[in-house]
Amino acid sequence: MVDASPSADGPAETGPVTTEPVHAKRRGPGRNLPAAIAVGLALAGVLLGALFLFPPAFPVLVGVIMVLAVLELTRALGHGGLRVPAVPLLVGVVGMTVSTVVFDQEGLLVSTAVAVCVLILWRVTESMGLSALRDVAGGVFCLVWIAFLGSFTLLLHGREDGALLVLLAVLGPVGNDVGGYITGVLFGSHPMAPSISPKKSWEGFAGSLLLGTTGVAALGHLVLDLPLWVAIALGVVLVVVSTAGDLAESLLKRDLGIKDMGHLLPGHGGVLDRVDSILLAAPTTYILLEVLLP
Incomplete structure (x- = not known):
């Protein structure tokens, strides 16, 4: 609705005004679409090759992906003030990958518990207090979210x-x-x-x-x-x-x-x-x- 009454700043504009509700705005592509498609196809090719052409490469692929993801997450948590030690996390990821492939569910559970214990001991030897507790919690979050959940792909791969x-x-x-x-x-x-x-x-x-x-x-x-x-x-x-x-x-990235x-x-x-x-x-x-x- 347009107010056509005069004002102190001059005559009012009487031309048509169109407004679009916020909820009606559509999203744009929002990304480099050709690059996204090319990378997506390349990732699909790597995954399919590891699954069907050379199955022994699949656990290696999963391990590499989880290592890279853990490194990204530790850096991201650093933006939130957490100092999560990367070395015990990476050792834990490798250990959980190997244990899951060799010993299945039991290997995953035991290796996860061992990785958490090593993480706690590693961090508390550097310092104590609330900051150490927060860092350990962040490290456990990394292990559970990426390494533990990601290892279920290996459990699936080990089935018929x-x-x-x-x-x-x-x-x-x-x-x-x-x-x-x-x-x-x-x-x-x-x-x-x-x-x-x-x-x-x-x-x-x-x-x-x-x-x-x-x-x-x-x-x-x-x-x-x-x-x-x-x-x-x-x-x-x-x-x-x-x-x-x-x-x-998305919520985690927004918070960080x-x-x-x-x-x-x-x-x-x-x-x-x-x-x-x-x-x-x-x-x-x-x-x-x-x-x-x-």
């Missing part, structure tokens, strides 16, 4: 049809990202969590559900012979969990005052920016398969 199960766990987050990005750019106008991630929209989430669930259900039912209802339920849950993982990392966890992957940010959803999708896939298909 392990390569396909890992691919199943990855398809959910990939479908979530691709479907959400395309529909968000084209139709997004209702923010899902504007205070956490302004670019996420409910329209994008609908696209995530459509593409992510379809991809997981197709692979699960047509290739892995899962019951259709199990495949569909798994797809829906993986999309929801992937979205929660994205929002959780950083845009990306790293800059290693053009168009994507850091390694952790790329695998944050998979870190939740892998254990979710493992647990749901254990519960639904005992």
Whole structure:
């Protein structure tokens, strides 16, 4: 509505004024799209090669990814004033990777406990007090979020049809990202969590559900012979969990005052920016398969 009454500053403007509600603004691409596509295809090629062409390389790939992600997270936590010791964390990641491959679930549990103990001893030998407690808590967070959850990809890989199960766990987050990005750019106008991630929209989430669930259900039912209802339920849950993982990392980055966890992957940010959803999708896939298909 335009106020046409005169004012002390001069005559009022009577021309048409158009306004667009905040909720109707659609997100733009927001990234270097050609670089993002090229890097995404390269990552997909590396993953598929490790899964199907040379399976012994997959644990090495997982270990490298977790080491890079831990380094990114320790640097990011440094912006929040935490001094998380990187050396015991990296040793813990390697130990948890090897133990999971060799001893399966028991190896993961024992190596995680040992890694936490080593982290505590390492940090308290430097200093004591509240700062040491905060640093240890940050280190345990790194171990649990990245190394412990990430090792579930190795547990999936160790099962029958392990390569396909890992691919199943990855398809959910990939479908979530691709479907959400395309529909968000084209139709997004209702923010899902504007205070956490302004670019996420409910329209994008609908696209995530459509593409992510379809991809997981197709692979699960047509290739892995899962019951259709199990495949569909798994797809829906993986999309929801992937979205929660994205929002959780966005909230952490907002609290730390950083845009990306790293800059290693053009168009994507850091390694952790790329695998944050998979870190939740892998254990979710493992647990749901254990519960639904005992």
